[in-house]
Amino acid sequence: MRASGVILELHGVGVSFGATSLFSGVSFSVEEGQSVAIVGPSGSGKSSLLACVAGLARPSCGSIVVAGIEVTRATEGERARVRREMIGNVFQDPQLLEELTVRENVELPSRFRGVRGDEARRRAERALAGVGVLQLADRWIPELSGGEAQRVALARALSTGGRLLLADEPTASLDRVMASQVADVLMEAASRENVALVIATHDPAVAERCGHVVDLAMRAG
Amino acid sequence: MRSRRRPRDAGGVVPASSAAVSVAVVGALFRSGDRIVRAARLALVAVASLATFLAFLAAGIVDNAFTVQDVREARTPVLAQSHSDTIAEVVMRGPIWGDEQFPIVWVQPVAATGPPPPGLSAWPEPGHVVVSPGLLARREIIDEWGLSLSGVGSGADGTIGDDGVLTRSELLAYAAPPEGRDLGPGGARLGISGFGLPTGADGGILLETDPDYPSPLVAATGALLFIGVPSGALLAAAIRTRAPARSRRIEVLRLLGLARHQLQTMLVLETLLLVAPGIVAGSVAGVVVLPYLTTVPLTGWELSPGALAPSPVSSLLAVLLTLALAGGMAVVPERWRDSASQSVGRSATGPPTPLQRALGFSVLAGSLVTLVVAGSSRGPWVASTLWATLLVLLLAWTPLTRTAIWALSATPLARQPTSPSRDLSRRQLSHGASALAALVGPLGLMTLLSGAVLSVVATTTGHADNPGAEPDNQIVMVSWRDPHVGDLDVFSHAVGPTIPVIPVVEGVASASHCELAASFVDLPEPVCESAGTLPPVVRETWQRLTGLDVQVAMGGEWAPIPPSADVLVRGVPIAGAYRIAFDHFTAPDVYDIHSGTKIVQPVAKWLQAGVVAASAIASLAALVRFADLAMASGSGTRRLERAGVPSAAARHVRLTVTRTALLVSTGTAAAYALVFSWAGVGAELTTLSLATVILCFLAVSVPGLLLLHASNRYGRG
Numbered sequence: 006m007r008a009s010g011v012i013l014e015l016h017g018v019g020v021s022f023g024a025t026s027l028f029s030g031v032s033f034s035v036e037e038g039q040s041v042a043i044v045g046p047s048g049s050g051k052s053s054l055l056a057c058v059a060g061l062a063r064p065s066c067g068s069i070v071v072a073g074i075e076v077t078r079a080t081e082g083e084r085a086r087v088r089r090e091m092i093g094n095v096f097q098d099p100q101l102l103e104e105l106t107v108r109e110n111v112e113l114p115s116r117f118r119g120v121r122g123d124e125a126r127r128r129a130e131r132a133l134a135g136v137g138v139l140q141l142a143d144r145w146i147p148e149l150s151g152g153e154a155q156r157v158a159l160a161r162a163l164s165t166g167g168r169l170l171l172a173d174e175p176t177a178s179l180d181r182v183m184a185s186q187v188a189d190v191l192m193e194a195a196s197r198e199n200v201a202l203v204i205a206t207h208d209p210a211v212a213e214r215c216g217h218v219v220d221l222a223m224r225a226g
Numbered sequence: 227m228r229s230r231r232r233p234r235d236a237g238g239v240v241p242a243s244s245a246a247v248s249v250a251v252v253g254a255l256f257r258s259g260d261r262i263v264r265a266a267r268l269a270l271v272a273v274a275s276l277a278t279f280l281a282f283l284a285a286g287i288v289d290n291a292f293t294v295q296d297v298r299e300a301r302t303p304v305l306a307q308s309h310s311d312t313i314a315e316v317v318m319r320g321p322i323w324g325d326e327q328f329p330i331v332w333v334q335p336v337a338a339t340g341p342p343p344p345g346l347s348a349w350p351e352p353g354h355v356v357v358s359p360g361l362l363a364r365r366e367i368i369d370e371w372g373l374s375l376s377g378v379g380s381g382a383d384g385t386i387g388d389d390g391v392l393t394r395s396e397l398l399a400y401a402a403p404p405e406g407r408d409l410g411p412g413g414a415r416l417g418i419s420g421f422g423l424p425t426g427a428d429g430g431i432l433l434e435t436d437p438d439y440p441s442p443l444v445a446a447t448g449a450l451l452f453i454g455v456p457s458g459a460l461l462a463a464a465i466r467t468r469a470p471a472r473s474r475r476i477e478v479l480r481l482l483g484l485a486r487h488q489l490q491t492m493l494v495l496e497t498l499l500l501v502a503p504g505i506v507a508g509s510v511a512g513v514v515v516l517p518y519l520t521t522v523p524l525t526g527w528e529l530s531p532g533a534l535a536p537s538p539v540s541s542l543l544a545v546l547l548t549l550a551l552a553g554g555m556a557v558v559p560e561r562w563r564d565s566a567s568q569s570v571g572r573s574a575t576g577p578p579t580p581l582q583r584a585l586g587f588s589v590l591a592g593s594l595v596t597l598v599v600a601g602s603s604r605g606p607w608v609a610s611t612l613w614a615t616l617l618v619l620l621l622a623w624t625p626l627t628r629t630a631i632w633a634l635s636a637t638p639l640a641r642q643p644t645s646p647s648r649d650l651s652r653r654q655l656s657h658g659a660s661a662l663a664a665l666v667g668p669l670g671l672m673t674l675l676s677g678a679v680l681s682v683v684a685t686t687t688g689h690a691d692n693p694g695a696e697p698d699n700q701i702v703m704v705s706w707r708d709p710h711v712g713d714l715d716v717f718s719h720a721v722g723p724t725i726p727v728i729p730v731v732e733g734v735a736s737a738s739h740c741e742l743a744a745s746f747v748d749l750p751e752p753v754c755e756s757a758g759t760l761p762p763v764v765r766e767t768w769q770r771l772t773g774l775d776v777q778v779a780m781g782g783e784w785a786p787i788p789p790s791a792d793v794l795v796r797g798v799p800i801a802g803a804y805r806i807a808f809d810h811f812t813a814p815d816v817y818d819i820h821s822g823t824k825i826v827q828p829v830a831k832w833l834q835a836g837v838v839a840a841s842a843i844a845s846l847a848a849l850v851r852f853a854d855l856a857m858a859s860g861s862g863t864r865r866l867e868r869a870g871v872p873s874a875a876a877r878h879v880r881l882t883v884t885r886t887a888l889l890v891s892t893g894t895a896a897a898y899a900l901v902f903s904w905a906g907v908g909a910e911l912t913t914l915s916l917a918t919v920i921l922c923f924l925a926v927s928v929p930g931l932l933l934l935h936a937s938n939r940y941g942r943g
Contacts, residue, residue, distance in 0.1 A: 061481070082485045089483025100478045103471065114482050165482075 011036050012091075012168045012201040013058065018067030020053045027053060028224040029066065033217065037168055040195060040202040042212035045221035051205035054221065055173045058203065059092055060084030071169060089117055093162030093200070095191070097174040099154040101146045107133070107157050108142040114165040132160035135197065136190050152183035156190055163194055170195055172204040176211060184208065249499065262857055266467045267500060273464035273850065274501035274552065277457045278508025279515075280843070281544035284449035286516050286534035291445035293533070294392045295425060301344045301390050302423040302430040303331070305416060312417035313340030314349075317409045317707055317813045318431065321804065323367050328397030329433050330355070332707070332813040334409050336417075342378070343400055343421050345390015350376040353404035358435075359385045360395035360528060370801040371808050373399075388530045394520075395528035396435040403708065403812035410708030410812060412790060439527070440832065452836030456843035461548070462555045463847040465497055467854040490557045497556035498549060505548055512541065524835035577656050578632050586629025593619055594901065601905025608909040616678055616902055623674060624667030627891040632659040634890055647875050647882070650866075654883045662887040665855050668848040669926050670891030676841040676922040677899025681906065683834040684913040700818045701746075701772060701796050703730070704803045706811035709791035713811065720806040721798050728776075730792040735768065736779035743778065746796060747771050772819055794819075842925075849929050856884070856937035881938045888930050896923035 011034050019029030027050030035041050043051045056062040058069055060076045061084075068077045072091045076084050088094075093114075101110050108129050115125035133139040136156040141149065149157065155175055162170055172191060176184035188211045195202040204215060212218050306312040317332040335342075335349045342349045350356045354376035361367065362385050368375065377384030381391075391398060409415045416431065423430035425441075440448060466472075476489055484492065517535040521528055536544065578586065593615050600611045619626070635655035655662070704717070718727045726746050728735050737743035740754035740761075747767045755761065758778050768776040772794070791811070795803060800816050807814030866876035900919045906912030 059481070082487075085480075085483050085485035085488070087483075088481070092483075094481050096481075100474075100481060102475055102478060113479075117482065117484065161482075 012072055013203065014068075014070040015058075016068045016070075018054070018057065018064045018069060020050050020057065020062075021065040026065075028221045031067070031219065031221070031224055033219055035169075035201040035203060035217075037201050038196065038199045039217070040192065040204065040215040041217045041219060042215035043203065043205040043219050043221060044207065044209075044212050047207070049221040051207075051221060052173050055171050055203065055205050058169075059094060059171055060087055089114070090165070091167040091169055093165045093167045093170045095155070095158050095162045095170070095172040095175045097177045099158035101154055101157060101161075103146045105146070106142070107138070107144050107146070107149070110146065110157060111161045111164050114161060118165075128164050128166075129160070132164040133157070135163065135194055136160045150183075151179050152187055155179065155187050159187070159191055159194060163198055163200070168200050170200045170202045172202065172206075174205055174207070176206070176208060185210070188214065249495075265857075266854070269467065269850065269853070270464045270500050271504040271507070273460055274504025274548070275508040275511065276504075277461045277551075278505045278545065278548045279511045280453050280457045281548050282509065282512025282516060282536055282541060283519075283534065284453040285536035285540035285544045286512075287449050287522075288442060288445045289536050289540050290529070290533045291440055291442040294439045295442055297344070297389060297392055298433075299424055300422050301433065302421065303343075303416075303418040303433075304420050304423050305429045305431065306419040307429075309417065311419040312336050313420055315409055315415055315417050316431065317414050317416070319813050319815055321371075321815065322800075322817065323364075326397065326436055328361070328399075328436055330399045330401050330813075331433070332401050332403065332409055334403060341420065343386075343390055345380055345386035345388070346378050346400060347380050348378040350378055350400055350402040352402050352407075355399050355401040357385055358391045358394070358396055358398040359383075360391075360393070361385075361397045361399055363395070363528075364397065367397075370805065372805040373808060376402075392435060392439045393527050393529055393533075395526055396438070398433065398435050401813075404810065407708050407710075407812045410790060412707075414707070414790075436526075436831075438832075448832070448836050452840040453843070456840045456847065458551055458555075460843055460847035460850065461501075461551060463850040463854070465501075465552060465555045467850070493556045494553045497552050501549075501552045505545060505552075508548075509541070509545055512536070512544070522832075522835060524838055525832040527832070577659055578628050582625065583629055583632060586626055587633075589618065589622055590626055590629065593898070597898075597901045597905040601901075601908060604908060609906070609911050612902065612906050612909065612911060616674075619898060620671060620675060623671040623891075623895070624663050627667040627670050627887075627894070628659045628663035630890050630894050631655055631662055631887050634886065635659070647879050650871070650879050651882045651886070654879065655886060658883070662884070663891070665852065665884070666888045666891040666930070669845075669852055669888065669930050670895040672841070672845040672848045673892045673922050673926045674895035674899050676845060676925075677896060677919040678902045678912075679837055679841065680918050680922065681899070681903030681912040681915060683837050684915060684918065685906075685910060699797060700800075701794060701820065702798060702800055702803050703817055703819050704791075704793045704795060704807055705815040706791050706807055707813040709788065709811070713791060714793070716810055717793060717795075717806060720810070721795060721802075725795060725797045728794045730774065730794055731788055733774060735772070735774050735776040735794060737776060738779065740764065740778055743768065743776050746794070841922075845926055849926070849933065852930060853933045853937070856933055877938060881934065884934050884938075885931060888934065889927065892923055892927045892930070896920070 013035040015034070016032050017029075018031040020027045021029075027048075028045075031054065033041060043054055045051055053062065057064045058071065058076070060071075060079065063077060068075055070076070071087050074083065074087055074091075076087055079087070094100075101107075102113075105113070108126065111129035111132055112125045115128050116122075120128065130139060130142060133142055136159050138153055138156045138160065141153060141157065146154065146157075159172075159175070162172075175191060176187050179187060188208075191202070191204070192214055202215070204211065206212055303316055314333050314335040316334075319330045319332060320327050321330060331343070333343070333349060340349075346356055353374055355373045356376045356379045357368070357373070359381055362375075362383060367373075375384065379385040380387030380389070381394075386398065386400070388394070403409060418431070439445075472493075476493070479489060479492070480486075513535075517532045519529075519534050520531055522534070596611065596615045600608045600615070632655070635652045706713075714727065714729055718725075721727060726742055728737050728742065728746060730736070735743075737746065737760075739757040740759060741757065743760060744750070744753050744764050747764070749764060749767055753761055753763055760776060760778055765776060768774060774794075798806075800818060803816045804814060807816065863871075863873065863876035863880055866879060871879070896919050899922065900914075900916065903912045903914045903919065907914050
């Protein structure tokens with residue numbers, strides 16, 4: 006049985022752009038299997054917060070620790086390694102490569118990590134099956150619907166084997182029915198894989214399904 | 227296999243190197259079933275192949291320049307420092323055929339043991355000429371001048387061998403005085419101690435021939451400017467195809483955890499792996515084809531087989547340079563953070579603002595007026611004004627295209643309501659003028675540049691019309707060395723009794739009687755009061771027409787014999803005078819005393835070839851970029867269809883819009899190129915050629931239209 010542990014810790018994190026402070030004093034922690042919703046109006050800094058967690062940007066203050074590594078002090082190479090090995094990302098735009106098939110897109114993180122071709126394929130198919138789109142494995146990205154593309158992006162995020170899943174407005178560009186389906190798949194997969202889930206959303210229905218909610222509007226600068 | 231160098235990651239897996247990831251990704255890309263991806267990859271391979279072949283050609287041209295320099299040095303006659311060093315004596319002559327001038331080296335060995343010039347197995351026989359292969363190919367010169375050819379050359383058909391000529395096409399000859407004649411006294415007769423002088427050293431006799439081959443430094447500079455830079459632009463255009471997709475891929479890979487240096491490494495490796503097949507193909511083509519390439523178009527060069535084959539070291543440098551260029555271009559510049567689409571089809575920036583329209587119209591109209599005014603004027607300012615106007619047009623061509631496209635959509639005729647498709651097309655032309663100009667502007671730029679520059683180059687390399695058919699009333703000066711008593715009679719007999727012949731001694735023409743002097747300058751014979759006296763009108767007319775004084779010298783013969791004979795003759799073509807002189811005399815020189823013959827500079831021929839090559843390669847680069855942008859924007863019909871336009875109508879609208887924009891850009895450019903070439907004629911800057919401009923227009927527009935049709939059919943929209 007897998008032991009749960011703290012995967013993500015934020016201490017007094019704040020983000021400013023010039024003289025404008027988006028938010029400040031954000032502190033929380035997430036364990037494996039837990040889910041946290043980051044909510045707030047447009048422009049409140051939800052995406053910026055997730056970017057800082059992923060090591061794509063640095064906060065103006067505070068510290069962020071991912072799986073024991075303080076990414077706020079890490080070098081660019083270390084942050085890239087954290088992204089590669091410990092974090093799976095899902096974005097509003099699925100960020101899939103059109104020149105690769107669905108299966109090849111999902112295999113990509115495994116290939117980066119040196120996983121052998123057949124093992125990478127097996128992991129990809131397992132991840133695709135977990136989100137219910139294995140039948141799309143040989144399709145090209147432009148042939149997918151928005152919901153299907155988002156599920157593929159989720160499969161890719163899960164295939165990294167990371168313990169932290171970051172989702173930035175994953176359902177924002179989908180209709181209500183599809184959004185609900187994707188949200189179901191996302192929550193179910195995170196629970197099944199026992200990963201920590203941090204999801205930025207302005208959809209109250211998604212936020213209320215998470216175990217904890219962080220409202221950036223209340224921490225506005 | 228476990229690597230001891232890379233530590234295992236949190237999941238216990240040894241992370242792959244960037245190289246391994248690159249190979250994996252490139253493999254996936256090559257297997258891609260996406261038609262556009264495969265087309266882009268094939269285009270990159272083809273371009274890399276061409277770029278590599280051109281690199282080999284450039285290397286071959288430079289390598290051959292060193293070989294040519296060796297020949298040039300080896301055949302340079304070395305001035306003797308003393309009589310005892312002298313192995314032969316020479317007199318240099320530079321006869322003119324039309325607007326070409328080439329050297330004839332008149333030689334007279336002092337000692338039979340002296341080595342002949344390089345390319346000759348022996349000294350030419352008396353009265354005979356050893357010609358270069360290029361001169362032999364100019365049969366009309368040989369026949370018109372009645373040259374007696376010697377067979378002592380070590381080349382084919384007794385011509386000067388390869389070790390004595392820079393190129394097989396150059397015009398050069400070595401001649402020996404006729405039997406019983408020598409080179410004559412005087413300062414023009416030079417003693418030489420042999421052949422072979424390092425470049426830049428003093429004490430040699432320079433042989434300037436046509437067509438010339440550049441020095442190594444000039445060849446390298448020209449190869450870089452005319453081949454290297456445009457090929458680099460072509461390679462860059464191909465590597466940068468699908469830039470939005472590449473940027474997107476970079477962003478995704480970065481999000482998935484590749485560090486910046488890993489991404490750069492991956493981009494370089496990906497590019498190199500993709501261009502590798504092309505580089506191999508281009509190298510094979512270079513190795514196989516270049517040894518047999520003996521003619522370089524437009525240069526006038528006829529080279530010996532293998533002349534353009536680069537050495538192994540140069541070949542390797544060409545390959546490495548192409549690889550380095552490709553690798554460098556792969557990472558410069560990349561937008562690491564912003565993966566926003568740069569697709570022209572999706573960027574809708576609206577019509578040009580009133581200020582932009584005003585500026586555009588001002589420049590278009592102002593440039594046209596300036597060109598017309600300059601073309602109708604004379605003065606030293608004309609050429610610089612034309613160049614400045616052309617420069618302004620070139621720099622501003624894309625915004626000018628925007629104005630022209632918008633203007634087309636704004637014409638009253640275009641505004642007439644007709645079919646919905648046509649109205650929609652007009653709206654798209656108007657609203658999308660900026661995006662369309664970004665798409666088609668470079669093609670118009672290449673049309674303008676090519677048309678204008680080729681009209682300039684044509685002027686520097688154009689030849690005069692038939693050089694042999696001069697008017698028969700010209701006054702020709704015929705000179706020769708070592709004149710003998712009786713030469714005048716020989717010459718007069720040869721030209722015929724009706725042709726007046728008047729010797730010139732120390733700048734004074736000596737007519738045998740007044741009537742001869744008068745008729746020679748078209749004065750009526752009754753102007754003479756006596757045969758032995760010249761009236762002032764005759765002297766004045768002579769001075770005005772020939773610049774010479776004239777006297778009556780009974781007998782009309784030289785006394786004493788001058789070191790060099792000068793004879794005025796009227797009614798004989800230059801070629802005919804040469805023929806007579808070569809038949810009888812030594813080292814003749816013939817020229818029309820009124821002629822200001824413009825000799826074409828030898829270097830201009832290969833300059834022309836370089837400009838044409840650079841224009842062609844740059845145009846291809848513009849087309850590659852255009853194809854990429856067109857494919858990226860695709861048919862652009864998706865938005866129209868979402869707006870309710872039927873699919874077929876949407877495709878028709880899109881094709882009409884892009885095709886119109888293309889023709890506006892290239893057509894306007896061609897018009898300005900034509901005006902420029904017309905305007906420069908008076909200043910002797912350009913040669914007006916409608917055919918050239920039309921060719922430039924078609925060379926860019928036709929492929930562009932075909933690419934538009936392809937993008938309309940296969941592109942993503």
